[in-house]
Amino acid sequence: MKEFFKPLPALVAGLFFILVLSFSSIAQVTVSPATAAQMAQALVGSGISVSNATITNGTANAYGLFQANGAPIGINAGVVLTTGDINNIIGPNNSGSTTTNNFGAGDPQLTALSGYNTLDAVGFEFDLIPTADTLKFNYIFGSEEYAEWVGAQQYNDVFGFFISGPGIVGQQNIALIPGTTTPVSINNINCQGANPSYYICNDPNNSICPGSANCPPVGTQTALQYDGLTVLLQAKIVIQPCQTYHLRLGIADCTDGSYDSGVMIEAGSLSSTGVQITPITGYVDPNNQFSTAVEGCVDGQFQMSLNTVAQDTIVFHFGIGGTATMGTDYNSIPDSVVFYPGDSVLYINITPVADGLTEGIENIVLFQLITCNGNPFDSSIMNIADQILVSSPNDTAVCFGEPVQLNAISGSTFNYNWSPPIGLSCSNCDSALATPPQSTTYTITVTVNSCTAMDSTSITVNSTNANAGPDIYLCIGDSIQLNGSGGINYQWSPPTNLSATNISNPWTDTQDTITYYLDASIPIVGCNTQDTLVVYSVASLNGAAGNDTTICRGESANLWATGGTEYFWKPPVWLTNPSDSNTVSTPNLSTTYTVIITNQFGCIDSQTVAVDFFPDPYVYTMFDKTIYQGDSVLIAAYGGVSYTWSPNYFISDTTIQGPIVAPQQTTTYWATVTTANGCVYKTNIVVNVINTADIYIPNAFSPNNDEVNDYFTYIARGIFSLSSFKIYNRWGELVWENFNSTKGWDGMTKGEPAAMGVYIYEIKGVDVNNRQIERKGNLTLIR
Structure with a gap:
């Protein structure tokens, strides 16, 4: 059992960060099980027919088909054979020792090739008939044994491609290093000095390969699990056309079943063509990427290429087809070419006919014919278009100062013009480097002969302009919100006293002067700039304002504050200027004012001043009065300590509480x-004046000299002029008479006291308006 522990990679922060940003995610390789027939059919390309496909060794999980799905592994799809499980080829590379031990048998051919005992072998073989004298196919070998087991030959997994048939002695291995007879193996291709140009380092945890191996920095950038791979290699051998050959592909573990290896053969690459037909034009249609000839503008050629230089005269026949009509849509061409000794490449010229018709895309198809039976087996296509098209790159967005490669279609006879020329490395070439100073739309105009085409690319220039804002002063005990701008993503540092570091507008309550750094970026295009901001810590503000005050209703109060450079009084009502340190309040209601005091550093304090009213006294006067003209009346006011009356006429005193007034109206x-x-x-x-007169007369009197009711007279209200005042006894005799008496009758008649009893009075006179007033009635004289 092999054991190996890979050291953790050293983290080179800067390089790691740059590379991570520069790579997008890798597409996912997929695998699927398959039968031998399906695998053989997947490999078949031009000029080959296969039969009798079988699997001679291996468990079902060790072989099958794969799809790259856009992953950059050098092959789009094909057949995979492994010493473990086909699922183990799938990346990313997150293990240095992926292993599936199938406990399978070995393979004698592979044992002989490696010199060591084999196991977990997979053999895939079939018969094939080529149509030409060369057989070839493309493949990649990979292994988890890279790079730590290079040199440990007894453990190196082995594979081979063995072919047998006419002209071949025994079974020949064609899995060879290009241009040599050396088999491809871990020891023969690696990063440690053995043919490193054919090696690809796929190990993000590499500690063995030199820097020149360009190992990936992170596993997420790998599409396959294997730690090392070969570049795309080609197995190739000269054979006899139309003969039956047997091809056997095999792979196996050596010595033990640890550390998987695999070989991937490109789909459709198993081919045998004596002549390669390639369409060549000076124009590639941007819609379909086909080599295309254009009526009146662009001619074309079919290039006929031999695999090797002709040693004898070779006549190569081909079929002609397609939707274009020879002689009508393009010139007449032969159906064969002759390679003479020493030739390897010939050309057939294509000239489209400019018929002025809108026909759309037509094509010319040249078919290769099987030498054995004359049947077509492969084709080469050249399109014919009515006019040229041009395609410039898709619209894109970049950072300011970042160049963009503008590529149009290629063709040596084409004329190019990019406009506007600003920011371009050249304006008359097919490929220009654009570094626009601002967002710009570039238009490419392509002309060839009488044909013209145009397209455009818009480049949006994103200019990050990190702006942390102006330096600020922060009062001790306060907090303030920072306001960064100029990007989409933000990062503040250091994080000291910040509410957050990854937003544009965090809060800070730092008590010390500090410099903050703001990184602003636009992640889609990777733009990034930096700015700084200094927060100066200053002492807090202690302002002052006037005392509370009490005023009379309707009067004004002077308000003042000090300690700052700016002031604002609120509520801002009944004030001469709410933004002045000294202002005047004339309130309608009792009001408490708050003054906001700010100094030159932005520090804020607040003070309050209350403006109240003295209690309203109960100030009032008597009820309105009514008098007769010529009379007087007392008027009075209450509730104060001093009084002043107006108007100042017909009034006894204007400065006393209760003066006497005698107005004439x-x-x-x-x-x-x-x-x-x-x-x-x-x-x-209000003193109402009645401008008439009236008299009031008593009905009795007692003339007994006690100074109480000793006279009988009248009381006049208003201005009254007496004409006559007479007293009669009950017999109608006149007992007393006067025309201007102010006292009245004293109860005497003819010098003698009149007797007690009832008498009759008669009073006559006129008022100020000369209106006659007359009163008659009874009076009683009491003794």
Whole structure:
């Protein structure tokens, strides 16, 4: 039993990172079991017929078919034979010792070839009949024994391709190193000095092969499991046409069943053609990648190539077919060519006829004929087109300064013109290197003779411009959000005090001055730039503002703040300027203002100032008054400590609380009331003036000299002028009369006290409007 422990690879960070970004994921190789007949049919190419295919050794899991599915292994599909399990060829390479031991028998031919005991052998063989004098097929050998078991010959797995038949002595191994008689094996092709040009290192954990072997840095970049492979090799032998040969393909483990090996033979590569027919034109149709001749523009040739230089005269016959009509769509050509001794290549010229018709793609097909029976077995096709086409690369996106290869169709007789010429290595060649300074659409115009074609490629230039923002000042105890831009992906470093490092706008609350680095990238095209940002740590701000204040309603308060360079008062109402350090508030409601103070570093503090009102006093006056013209009345206001009345006429005093007023007409008197807090309020009273007169007369009096009701008289309201004042006894006799008495009747008549009893009064006069006023009634004299 072989044992080997591979060391872990040293991680070269920079190279590893670059390579990982430069490779896309590898396509997946697939395998499937198959019968011997299916495998033989898969190998058959031109000029070969096969029969009697059999598997002579091996378990069913050790052989089958494979598909590369686009994986870069050098073969698209074919037959695989292994010493273990066909599934073990599938990459990526994540093991250095993949093994499936089938505990199968060995193979005598392979034992003889290696010189050591074999086991787990697989033999695949069949009969074949070639149509020409050369047999060939393509293959790749791979093994898990690379590279650590190079030189340990007793363990080296062995394989061979053995052919027998007419002209061959015994069974000849044709799995040889090109140009030699040396069999292909692990010891004969490797990275340690034995034919390294034929070796491919497939080991991401390599510790043996030199750097020139270009081993993959990571397993994800490998499509096969084997640690080492050969390049695509060709097995080739000269044989006799139309004779039956026997081909046997075999592979086996040596000494033990550890470490799988396998050989992959390319599908369709088993061929035997005496002459290779190749279409040649100066134009390849970009839609189908066929060599194409073009009417009026591009002629073509069929190249006839022998496998070797002719030793004798050889007449090569071929069939002519296709959708194009010879003599109508192209010139007439012969159906055979003659190779004379020394010849190896001949040409048949094709000239399409420019008929001016739109016919689409037509083709000329030359068929190779089986020498044995004259039947066609292979063909070569040349298309004929009505006009040329040109195809430039697909639109793409690149980083600023990154070049793009612009390739158009090739042809030595074609004229090319790329426009605009800006950023191009050349503008009149088929392949130009474009390094546009900004996003640009390049148009390629191709002309040949009278034919012209155009296509275009748009190159989007992505220019990352990492911008970490301007340096900032951060007050101790505060946090701030950074705002990076210029990319799609972002990475901040160092991570100190950052809320996140992989977003454009993290927060930081660093208490120390620090420099942050921002990497901005566009991952699709791999663009990347860097910028820096310094966060300066500064002391926090301690601002100040005025004290709370109380004002009278309707008055203003002066507000002030200090300690910063910018100020903002909120709510910003009832202020002369909310953005000034000193402002004036004339509020309608009690308001608490908050001033935001900012200094030159962006540090922020806030202070509050409350503006309140003195309690509203109960300021009021008496109810409105009504007087007769000429009368006076007391008016008064309440709620203050001082008073001022207006207007200042017909009033006893304008500075007392309760003055006497005697207006001549209805007047509104205003009282300006000042409270103990100095607040000023206004209230009013209306004095209604009646501009007529009236008299009021009592119904009794007692003239007994006690100074109470000693006179009988009237009370006049308003301006009243007396005309006559008379007293009659109950018999109608006049007992007293006066025309201007201000006191009235004193109860005397004719010098004597009048008797007690009921008397009659009569008073006459006029008011200020000369309206007559007259009153009559009874009065009682009481003694």
